[in-house]
Amino acid sequence: MLHAVIMAGGSGTRFWPASRKGYPKQLLRLLGDETMLQATYKRLEGLVSPEQTLVMTNQHLVRHVREQLPEVPPEQILGEPTKRDTAACIALAASLIAAVDPDASMLVLPADHVIRPREQFQQCMRSGLSLLDKHPEMLVTFGVRPTYAAESFGYIQRGQPLLETGVPGAYRVASFREKPNRQTAEQYLQSGQYDWNSGIFMWRVKTILDALRQFEPVMMRHIDAIAAAMGTPSFDVTLEKEFAKINGRSIDYAVMERYPEVAVIEATFDWDDVGSWQAIGRLSTPDEQGNSVRGKYLPIQSQRMIIYTDDKHLVATIGLQDMIVVHTDTATLVAPKSEEERVREVVKQLEARGWTEYL
16 A cells, blocks of 8 residues: 655745744745645545555644644644654654555655646656566655756766666666756756656655665664654653654665665656745746736836735835845845845844844
């Protein structure tokens, strides 16, 4: 049976001031009427049942997640007491799934990506299940053919096609590459050998747990202690104590780059990781001046703007181009698009000044 794990614990600092520690970007309605978390969950309808959906989030976000996903049983929404990156998150989720379904297949996906259309996404996931039926020892990831030389995404170099599986678009992974500089990204694009790393994974629960025990034995000792306490009165205390002892690592570093049997299936769906405000411009339909707007906005000789406000607060601009304006109840951001990476500097300055009420 297929189980899904939605990772919903990120902080989304690049979307400040709309995204805050207590209400990060996956809980926001950045595009359309659904939050990113809700859209991720609905993408699974008909593929994975609510009872087989596990949402991993931060402890202080559990209440918000339960409010947004009332269909998911409350016990299937787990709050991590401390941030320890994706390897620990996946290890804990896999252990919890294995306790109830040791033969399960496991789909892992972030809560803050935009993927369209749902039908193509689900077809790719079924291709992943077909691949695991033929190669249960493999770890499967999903790659996206690059459409431009992105510097903000990781890349996967495709190896030999897995023709014997009969799964379209399936290849062995030759290598994983970190976020490149502009020149390297251009080379990847021109070569035609690389996909963007979508951060979506599929594997048998037993396979990923065996790999984690091989490559991260110290981490797994703490995870096993937590799993052993599942269903007992001491679970919460054990989770807090043991999880804090883990050294955080990403699943890419911990396993994917070290495991010998990794496959990539090329996605047929459209994908964006919505990593910054400019993603709103890519993913929304602009007005006749090229402005991407959420909320009430009055442009006067203003083009290619990204505006985020609400219907009760009017934003008006005069003679501006290529700017980002984000209004919230307690903070407002105004920045050129070319400087949007520096939003993180604002967050660091707020931390340094002790202005935590704005974080």
